[in-house]
Amino acid sequence: MRSKRVFFRRLAFALEVILLWVLQSTPKLLPELYGAKPFLLLSAALAMSACEEVIPSMIWGAVCGALSDISSSGTVGFFSIAFALVCFAQASLLDTYLNRNILTSGVLSLGSVAAVIGLYFVFFRLFAGVPDCGTLFVRRYLLRMAYTFICYIPLYFLNRFLRKTFS
Protein backbone atom coordinates (compact mmCIF):
# COMPACT_ATOMS: atom_id res chain seq x y z
CA MET A 1 0.00 0.00 0.00
CA ARG A 2 2.79 2.41 0.95
CA SER A 3 4.79 1.55 -2.15
CA LYS A 4 1.69 2.28 -4.27
CA ARG A 5 1.40 5.75 -2.72
CA VAL A 6 5.10 6.39 -3.26
CA PHE A 7 4.74 5.30 -6.89
CA PHE A 8 1.84 7.71 -7.48
CA ARG A 9 3.69 10.53 -5.78
CA ARG A 10 6.73 10.00 -8.00
CA LEU A 11 4.51 9.74 -11.05
CA ALA A 12 2.92 13.06 -10.10
CA PHE A 13 6.37 14.62 -9.73
CA ALA A 14 7.44 13.23 -13.10
CA LEU A 15 4.38 14.71 -14.80
CA GLU A 16 5.03 17.99 -13.03
CA VAL A 17 8.63 18.06 -14.29
CA ILE A 18 7.63 17.31 -17.89
CA LEU A 19 4.83 19.89 -17.83
CA LEU A 20 7.10 22.57 -16.40
CA TRP A 21 9.82 21.74 -18.92
CA VAL A 22 7.36 22.22 -21.75
CA LEU A 23 5.96 25.41 -20.19
CA GLN A 24 9.43 26.83 -19.71
CA SER A 25 10.61 26.09 -23.24
CA THR A 26 7.53 26.89 -25.31
CA PRO A 27 7.86 30.26 -27.01
CA LYS A 28 5.34 32.98 -26.10
CA LEU A 29 3.62 30.86 -23.46
CA LEU A 30 4.87 32.40 -20.22
CA PRO A 31 4.83 36.17 -19.66
CA GLU A 32 8.29 37.75 -19.58
CA LEU A 33 9.54 40.22 -17.01
CA TYR A 34 11.54 42.74 -19.07
CA GLY A 35 12.81 39.89 -21.19
CA ALA A 36 13.48 37.51 -18.28
CA LYS A 37 11.69 34.17 -18.08
CA PRO A 38 11.45 31.98 -14.97
CA PHE A 39 13.60 28.92 -14.62
CA LEU A 40 10.71 26.62 -13.75
CA LEU A 41 12.71 23.41 -13.54
CA LEU A 42 14.92 24.95 -10.88
CA SER A 43 11.85 26.07 -8.92
CA ALA A 44 10.39 22.57 -9.22
CA ALA A 45 13.60 20.82 -8.14
CA LEU A 46 13.92 23.03 -5.06
CA ALA A 47 10.23 22.63 -4.22
CA MET A 48 10.61 18.86 -4.37
CA SER A 49 13.72 18.90 -2.22
CA ALA A 50 11.78 20.90 0.40
CA CYS A 51 9.30 18.03 0.70
CA GLU A 52 11.27 14.88 -0.07
CA GLU A 53 14.07 12.90 1.57
CA VAL A 54 17.68 13.55 0.69
CA ILE A 55 18.39 10.93 -1.99
CA PRO A 56 15.11 11.34 -3.93
CA SER A 57 15.61 15.13 -3.79
CA MET A 58 19.07 14.80 -5.27
CA ILE A 59 17.81 12.50 -8.01
CA TRP A 60 14.96 14.83 -8.91
CA GLY A 61 17.43 17.69 -8.96
CA ALA A 62 19.70 15.76 -11.31
CA VAL A 63 16.77 14.93 -13.62
CA CYS A 64 15.53 18.54 -13.73
CA GLY A 65 19.09 19.70 -14.31
CA ALA A 66 19.65 17.21 -17.12
CA LEU A 67 16.49 18.39 -18.89
CA SER A 68 17.63 22.01 -18.49
CA ASP A 69 21.03 21.08 -19.90
CA ILE A 70 19.51 19.39 -22.93
CA SER A 71 17.33 22.44 -23.64
CA SER A 72 20.22 24.80 -23.14
CA SER A 73 23.31 23.21 -24.58
CA GLY A 74 22.26 19.78 -25.78
CA THR A 75 24.75 18.15 -23.41
CA VAL A 76 24.38 17.00 -19.81
CA GLY A 77 26.61 19.16 -17.68
CA PHE A 78 26.42 22.22 -15.50
CA PHE A 79 22.76 22.27 -14.54
CA SER A 80 22.48 18.58 -13.74
CA ILE A 81 25.43 18.74 -11.35
CA ALA A 82 24.43 22.10 -9.87
CA PHE A 83 20.82 21.08 -9.30
CA ALA A 84 21.86 17.76 -7.75
CA LEU A 85 24.19 19.55 -5.34
CA VAL A 86 21.80 22.30 -4.24
CA CYS A 87 18.90 19.87 -3.84
CA PHE A 88 21.10 17.52 -1.82
CA ALA A 89 22.30 20.39 0.35
CA GLN A 90 18.81 21.80 0.89
CA ALA A 91 17.26 18.43 1.68
CA SER A 92 20.12 17.55 4.06
CA LEU A 93 19.80 20.83 5.93
CA LEU A 94 16.02 20.49 6.21
CA ASP A 95 16.39 16.87 7.30
CA THR A 96 18.99 17.42 10.02
CA TYR A 97 19.25 20.99 11.30
CA LEU A 98 16.18 22.95 10.23
CA ASN A 99 12.42 22.64 10.42
CA ARG A 100 10.60 21.96 7.21
CA ASN A 101 8.38 24.97 6.70
CA ILE A 102 7.81 27.60 4.04
CA LEU A 103 10.10 30.11 5.73
CA THR A 104 13.23 27.98 6.10
CA SER A 105 12.80 26.26 2.75
CA GLY A 106 12.06 29.65 1.16
CA VAL A 107 15.27 31.16 2.47
CA LEU A 108 17.30 28.13 1.42
CA SER A 109 15.68 28.11 -2.01
CA LEU A 110 16.32 31.81 -2.51
CA GLY A 111 19.99 31.19 -1.79
CA SER A 112 20.02 28.16 -4.10
CA VAL A 113 18.39 30.08 -6.96
CA ALA A 114 20.90 32.90 -6.55
CA ALA A 115 23.79 30.42 -6.42
CA VAL A 116 22.80 28.38 -9.48
CA ILE A 117 21.84 31.28 -11.73
CA GLY A 118 24.76 33.35 -10.43
CA LEU A 119 27.26 30.57 -11.12
CA TYR A 120 25.79 30.05 -14.58
CA PHE A 121 26.31 33.76 -15.24
CA VAL A 122 29.90 33.64 -13.96
CA PHE A 123 30.93 30.55 -15.94
CA PHE A 124 29.00 31.07 -19.17
CA ARG A 125 28.89 34.83 -19.49
CA LEU A 126 31.59 36.47 -17.39
CA PHE A 127 34.36 33.91 -18.02
CA ALA A 128 33.20 33.49 -21.62
CA GLY A 129 34.01 37.15 -22.19
CA VAL A 130 30.54 38.32 -23.19
CA PRO A 131 30.77 42.12 -23.37
CA ASP A 132 28.61 44.32 -21.11
CA CYS A 133 28.27 41.60 -18.48
CA GLY A 134 27.30 44.06 -15.79
CA THR A 135 24.32 45.31 -17.78
CA LEU A 136 23.34 41.74 -18.58
CA PHE A 137 23.48 40.67 -14.95
CA VAL A 138 21.44 43.58 -13.64
CA ARG A 139 18.83 43.62 -16.39
CA ARG A 140 18.34 39.91 -16.99
CA TYR A 141 19.86 37.70 -14.33
CA LEU A 142 18.62 39.48 -11.23
CA LEU A 143 15.13 39.52 -12.69
CA ARG A 144 15.43 35.87 -13.63
CA MET A 145 16.40 35.01 -10.04
CA ALA A 146 13.44 36.94 -8.65
CA TYR A 147 10.99 35.46 -11.15
CA THR A 148 12.28 31.93 -10.51
CA PHE A 149 11.89 32.36 -6.77
CA ILE A 150 8.36 33.73 -7.17
CA CYS A 151 7.43 30.61 -9.14
CA TYR A 152 8.95 28.45 -6.39
CA ILE A 153 6.29 29.47 -3.85
CA PRO A 154 3.20 27.91 -5.50
CA LEU A 155 5.26 24.86 -6.48
CA TYR A 156 6.27 24.39 -2.85
CA PHE A 157 2.62 24.24 -1.78
CA LEU A 158 1.76 21.95 -4.69
CA ASN A 159 4.53 19.50 -3.84
CA ARG A 160 3.68 19.64 -0.17
CA PHE A 161 0.09 18.78 -1.04
CA LEU A 162 1.25 15.87 -3.22
CA ARG A 163 3.52 14.66 -0.43
CA LYS A 164 0.68 14.73 2.11
CA THR A 165 -1.79 13.09 -0.26
CA PHE A 166 0.52 10.28 -1.31
CA SER A 167 2.48 9.52 1.85
Add this chain to the structure above:
Amino acid sequence: MKKKTHNRNLKALIITLIILTVLSVFSQAENSLVSSGVNTLTKGLFRVSARAAASADSATREELLRENEELKRENASLRAQLSEYIDTKAENERLWSYYGLKKENPSYQVVPGNVIRRDVNDDFYAFTLDVGTALGVRVGAPVITENGLVGWVSQADAAACKVKTILSPDTKASVTDKQSGDSGVLSGSVSLCENHLTAMTKLAESHQVKEGDMIVTAGTGGVYPAGLLVGQVQSIEFNKYDASRYAVIKPYEDVSSITAAAVITDFDSKGKVVKSDAK
Protein backbone atom coordinates in the same frame (compact mmCIF):
# COMPACT_ATOMS: atom_id res chain seq x y z
CA MET B 1 21.77 5.93 13.21
CA LYS B 2 21.86 9.52 12.02
CA LYS B 3 25.52 9.17 11.09
CA LYS B 4 24.73 6.00 9.11
CA THR B 5 22.02 7.84 7.16
CA HIS B 6 24.33 10.79 6.59
CA ASN B 7 27.10 8.50 5.28
CA ARG B 8 24.63 6.73 3.01
CA ASN B 9 23.42 10.07 1.64
CA LEU B 10 26.99 11.18 0.99
CA LYS B 11 27.76 7.97 -0.87
CA ALA B 12 24.62 8.44 -2.98
CA LEU B 13 25.69 12.01 -3.77
CA ILE B 14 29.18 10.92 -4.85
CA ILE B 15 27.79 8.13 -7.04
CA THR B 16 25.28 10.54 -8.62
CA LEU B 17 27.98 13.11 -9.34
CA ILE B 18 30.19 10.45 -10.95
CA ILE B 19 27.29 9.27 -13.14
CA LEU B 20 26.48 12.85 -14.17
CA THR B 21 30.14 13.57 -14.97
CA VAL B 22 30.39 10.44 -17.13
CA LEU B 23 27.10 11.35 -18.88
CA SER B 24 28.43 14.85 -19.41
CA VAL B 25 31.62 13.56 -21.03
CA PHE B 26 29.73 11.19 -23.33
CA SER B 27 27.15 13.80 -24.30
CA GLN B 28 29.70 16.39 -25.42
CA ALA B 29 30.07 15.03 -28.95
CA GLU B 30 28.00 16.49 -31.78
CA ASN B 31 25.01 14.28 -32.40
CA SER B 32 25.21 12.79 -28.90
CA LEU B 33 22.91 9.90 -28.07
CA VAL B 34 21.52 11.61 -24.98
CA SER B 35 20.28 14.80 -26.63
CA SER B 36 19.25 12.97 -29.84
CA GLY B 37 17.21 10.52 -27.80
CA VAL B 38 15.52 13.14 -25.63
CA ASN B 39 14.81 15.46 -28.57
CA THR B 40 13.39 12.60 -30.66
CA LEU B 41 11.09 11.51 -27.84
CA THR B 42 9.89 14.99 -26.94
CA LYS B 43 9.77 16.63 -30.38
CA GLY B 44 6.06 15.83 -30.85
CA LEU B 45 5.15 17.27 -27.47
CA PHE B 46 7.06 20.51 -28.08
CA ARG B 47 5.59 20.89 -31.58
CA VAL B 48 2.07 20.66 -30.16
CA SER B 49 2.75 23.13 -27.37
CA ALA B 50 4.51 25.57 -29.74
CA ARG B 51 1.54 25.47 -32.13
CA ALA B 52 -0.91 25.90 -29.26
CA ALA B 53 1.02 28.91 -27.96
CA ALA B 54 1.22 30.43 -31.44
CA SER B 55 -2.54 30.15 -31.89
CA ALA B 56 -3.33 31.47 -28.41
CA ASP B 57 -4.17 34.84 -29.91
CA SER B 58 -6.79 33.33 -32.18
CA ALA B 59 -10.46 34.26 -32.15
CA THR B 60 -13.18 33.05 -29.75
CA ARG B 61 -15.29 29.97 -30.47
CA GLU B 62 -18.30 32.00 -31.71
CA GLU B 63 -16.11 34.05 -34.01
CA LEU B 64 -14.52 30.85 -35.33
CA LEU B 65 -17.93 29.27 -36.00
CA ARG B 66 -19.07 32.40 -37.83
CA GLU B 67 -15.85 32.50 -39.80
CA ASN B 68 -16.24 28.82 -40.58
CA GLU B 69 -19.67 29.42 -42.11
CA GLU B 70 -18.35 32.29 -44.20
CA LEU B 71 -15.41 30.20 -45.31
CA LYS B 72 -17.69 27.34 -46.34
CA ARG B 73 -19.65 29.72 -48.60
CA GLU B 74 -16.44 31.17 -49.98
CA ASN B 75 -15.01 27.72 -50.49
CA ALA B 76 -18.04 26.69 -52.49
CA SER B 77 -17.57 29.66 -54.82
CA LEU B 78 -13.82 28.98 -55.09
CA ARG B 79 -14.55 25.44 -56.35
CA ALA B 80 -15.97 27.03 -59.42
CA GLN B 81 -12.62 28.60 -60.28
CA LEU B 82 -10.14 27.14 -62.72
CA SER B 83 -8.31 24.10 -61.22
CA GLU B 84 -4.98 25.43 -62.48
CA TYR B 85 -5.40 28.64 -60.40
CA ILE B 86 -6.26 26.62 -57.25
CA ASP B 87 -3.27 24.33 -57.75
CA THR B 88 -0.91 27.27 -58.24
CA LYS B 89 -2.28 29.06 -55.14
CA ALA B 90 -1.93 25.95 -52.95
CA GLU B 91 1.57 25.39 -54.30
CA ASN B 92 2.65 28.97 -53.45
CA GLU B 93 1.31 28.74 -49.91
CA ARG B 94 3.07 25.44 -49.38
CA LEU B 95 6.41 26.24 -50.92
CA TRP B 96 6.89 29.52 -49.05
CA SER B 97 9.36 32.15 -50.07
CA TYR B 98 12.36 29.88 -49.36
CA TYR B 99 11.75 28.22 -52.66
CA GLY B 100 11.64 31.60 -54.30
CA LEU B 101 15.11 32.07 -52.83
CA LYS B 102 16.07 28.65 -54.20
CA LYS B 103 14.82 29.56 -57.68
CA GLU B 104 17.13 32.60 -57.67
CA ASN B 105 19.94 30.51 -56.20
CA PRO B 106 19.56 26.94 -57.42
CA SER B 107 22.68 25.81 -55.57
CA TYR B 108 20.99 26.42 -52.17
CA GLN B 109 19.88 23.34 -50.27
CA VAL B 110 17.19 24.57 -47.87
CA VAL B 111 15.62 22.58 -45.02
CA PRO B 112 12.57 24.31 -43.49
CA GLY B 113 11.75 23.78 -39.83
CA ASN B 114 9.55 24.96 -36.98
CA VAL B 115 10.60 26.58 -33.72
CA ILE B 116 9.78 24.11 -30.96
CA ARG B 117 11.67 25.55 -27.99
CA ARG B 118 13.30 28.71 -26.74
CA ASP B 119 16.07 28.42 -24.20
CA VAL B 120 15.11 30.24 -21.01
CA ASN B 121 18.79 30.72 -20.17
CA ASP B 122 19.79 32.33 -23.43
CA ASP B 123 19.92 36.10 -23.44
CA PHE B 124 19.89 36.59 -27.19
CA TYR B 125 16.67 34.79 -28.22
CA ALA B 126 18.24 31.49 -29.27
CA PHE B 127 15.72 28.88 -30.37
CA THR B 128 15.50 25.21 -31.29
CA LEU B 129 14.29 23.98 -34.68
CA ASP B 130 12.78 20.55 -35.24
CA VAL B 131 15.29 19.62 -37.95
CA GLY B 132 18.61 17.95 -37.25
CA THR B 133 21.56 16.08 -38.67
CA ALA B 134 19.23 13.42 -40.06
CA LEU B 135 18.11 16.04 -42.61
CA GLY B 136 21.61 17.31 -43.36
CA VAL B 137 21.78 20.13 -40.82
CA ARG B 138 25.30 20.77 -39.54
CA VAL B 139 26.83 23.11 -36.97
CA GLY B 140 27.62 26.48 -38.50
CA ALA B 141 24.88 26.37 -41.14
CA PRO B 142 23.08 29.69 -41.72
CA VAL B 143 19.43 29.98 -40.71
CA ILE B 144 17.04 32.23 -42.58
CA THR B 145 13.43 33.26 -42.74
CA GLU B 146 11.58 34.90 -45.61
CA ASN B 147 12.90 38.26 -44.34
CA GLY B 148 16.55 37.29 -44.29
CA LEU B 149 19.32 35.92 -42.10
CA VAL B 150 18.33 35.26 -38.48
CA GLY B 151 21.15 33.15 -37.11
CA TRP B 152 23.31 30.05 -37.37
CA VAL B 153 23.22 26.51 -36.06
CA SER B 154 25.27 26.27 -32.88
CA GLN B 155 24.37 22.68 -31.92
CA ALA B 156 22.77 19.84 -33.80
CA ASP B 157 21.66 16.33 -33.08
CA ALA B 158 19.66 13.86 -35.11
CA ALA B 159 16.24 15.36 -34.32
CA ALA B 160 16.77 19.05 -33.58
CA CYS B 161 19.21 21.91 -33.78
CA LYS B 162 19.82 24.97 -31.66
CA VAL B 163 20.12 28.32 -33.42
CA LYS B 164 22.03 31.33 -32.12
CA THR B 165 20.62 34.53 -33.48
CA ILE B 166 22.28 37.52 -35.11
CA LEU B 167 21.68 39.44 -31.87
CA SER B 168 24.27 37.26 -30.09
CA PRO B 169 27.87 38.41 -29.57
CA ASP B 170 28.92 34.90 -30.66
CA THR B 171 27.71 35.66 -34.19
CA LYS B 172 30.47 36.85 -36.49
CA ALA B 173 29.34 37.23 -40.10
CA SER B 174 31.00 39.25 -42.82
CA VAL B 175 28.49 41.74 -44.19
CA THR B 176 28.38 44.46 -46.80
CA ASP B 177 26.51 47.72 -47.16
CA LYS B 178 24.56 47.38 -50.40
CA GLN B 179 24.64 51.10 -51.10
CA SER B 180 28.18 52.12 -50.19
CA GLY B 181 29.96 48.78 -50.60
CA ASP B 182 31.62 49.05 -47.18
CA SER B 183 32.25 45.78 -45.41
CA GLY B 184 32.17 44.93 -41.75
CA VAL B 185 31.48 42.16 -39.25
CA LEU B 186 27.98 41.51 -37.96
CA SER B 187 27.98 40.89 -34.22
CA GLY B 188 25.47 41.43 -31.44
CA SER B 189 25.81 43.02 -28.04
CA VAL B 190 23.95 42.99 -24.75
CA SER B 191 22.89 46.62 -24.87
CA LEU B 192 21.63 46.46 -28.46
CA CYS B 193 19.86 43.13 -27.91
CA GLU B 194 17.49 44.85 -25.44
CA ASN B 195 15.99 46.73 -28.39
CA HIS B 196 16.29 43.78 -30.80
CA LEU B 197 19.15 45.43 -32.66
CA THR B 198 22.56 44.22 -33.74
CA ALA B 199 25.77 45.86 -34.93
CA MET B 200 28.04 46.02 -37.95
CA THR B 201 31.49 46.45 -36.46
CA LYS B 202 35.03 46.90 -37.86
CA LEU B 203 33.99 49.74 -40.13
CA ALA B 204 36.83 51.39 -41.98
CA GLU B 205 37.76 54.96 -41.06
CA SER B 206 36.73 56.10 -44.53
CA HIS B 207 33.41 54.26 -44.55
CA GLN B 208 30.36 55.75 -46.22
CA VAL B 209 27.71 53.79 -44.42
CA LYS B 210 24.69 55.94 -43.63
CA GLU B 211 21.27 55.55 -42.04
CA GLY B 212 18.79 53.61 -44.09
CA ASP B 213 21.38 51.56 -45.97
CA MET B 214 20.64 47.88 -46.56
CA ILE B 215 23.05 45.36 -45.06
CA VAL B 216 23.54 41.95 -46.65
CA THR B 217 25.95 39.07 -46.12
CA ALA B 218 29.21 39.42 -48.02
CA GLY B 219 29.76 35.69 -48.54
CA THR B 220 33.53 36.06 -48.28
CA GLY B 221 34.12 33.64 -45.41
CA GLY B 222 32.45 30.63 -47.00
CA VAL B 223 30.09 30.31 -44.02
CA TYR B 224 27.18 32.43 -45.21
CA PRO B 225 26.12 32.71 -48.85
CA ALA B 226 26.46 36.18 -50.34
CA GLY B 227 23.45 38.44 -50.61
CA LEU B 228 21.31 37.25 -47.68
CA LEU B 229 19.34 40.18 -46.30
CA VAL B 230 20.32 41.15 -42.77
CA GLY B 231 18.81 44.51 -41.85
CA GLN B 232 18.81 48.25 -42.18
CA VAL B 233 21.28 50.74 -40.72
CA GLN B 234 19.63 52.69 -37.95
CA SER B 235 22.54 54.84 -36.80
CA ILE B 236 26.33 55.11 -36.74
CA GLU B 237 27.86 54.98 -33.27
CA PHE B 238 31.29 55.36 -31.73
CA ASN B 239 32.76 52.61 -29.55
CA LYS B 240 34.65 54.39 -26.78
CA TYR B 241 36.49 51.22 -25.72
CA ASP B 242 38.33 50.57 -28.97
CA ALA B 243 37.82 53.95 -30.67
CA SER B 244 36.10 52.42 -33.66
CA ARG B 245 32.82 53.13 -35.38
CA TYR B 246 30.00 50.67 -35.76
CA ALA B 247 26.62 50.75 -37.40
CA VAL B 248 23.51 49.85 -35.42
CA ILE B 249 21.44 47.48 -37.55
CA LYS B 250 17.74 46.78 -37.23
CA PRO B 251 17.24 43.24 -38.55
CA TYR B 252 14.49 42.76 -41.09
CA GLU B 253 13.20 39.81 -39.07
CA ASP B 254 12.07 40.04 -35.44
CA VAL B 255 14.08 37.12 -34.08
CA SER B 256 12.20 37.08 -30.78
CA SER B 257 8.93 36.08 -32.42
CA ILE B 258 10.01 33.63 -35.11
CA THR B 259 7.86 30.51 -35.32
CA ALA B 260 9.47 28.96 -38.39
CA ALA B 261 12.83 29.19 -40.14
CA ALA B 262 14.94 27.31 -42.67
CA VAL B 263 18.50 26.05 -42.59
CA ILE B 264 20.72 26.43 -45.66
CA THR B 265 22.59 23.15 -45.60
CA ASP B 266 24.58 23.69 -48.79
CA PHE B 267 25.40 26.38 -51.33
CA ASP B 268 27.94 26.92 -54.09
CA SER B 269 30.61 28.93 -52.27
CA LYS B 270 30.35 27.01 -48.99
CA GLY B 271 33.75 26.52 -47.38
CA LYS B 272 35.50 28.74 -49.93
CA VAL B 273 37.14 31.98 -48.81
CA VAL B 274 36.41 34.57 -51.49
CA LYS B 275 38.35 37.81 -51.95
CA SER B 276 36.04 40.68 -51.21
CA ASP B 277 35.33 43.34 -53.85
CA ALA B 278 34.00 45.65 -51.16
CA LYS B 279 35.93 48.65 -49.78
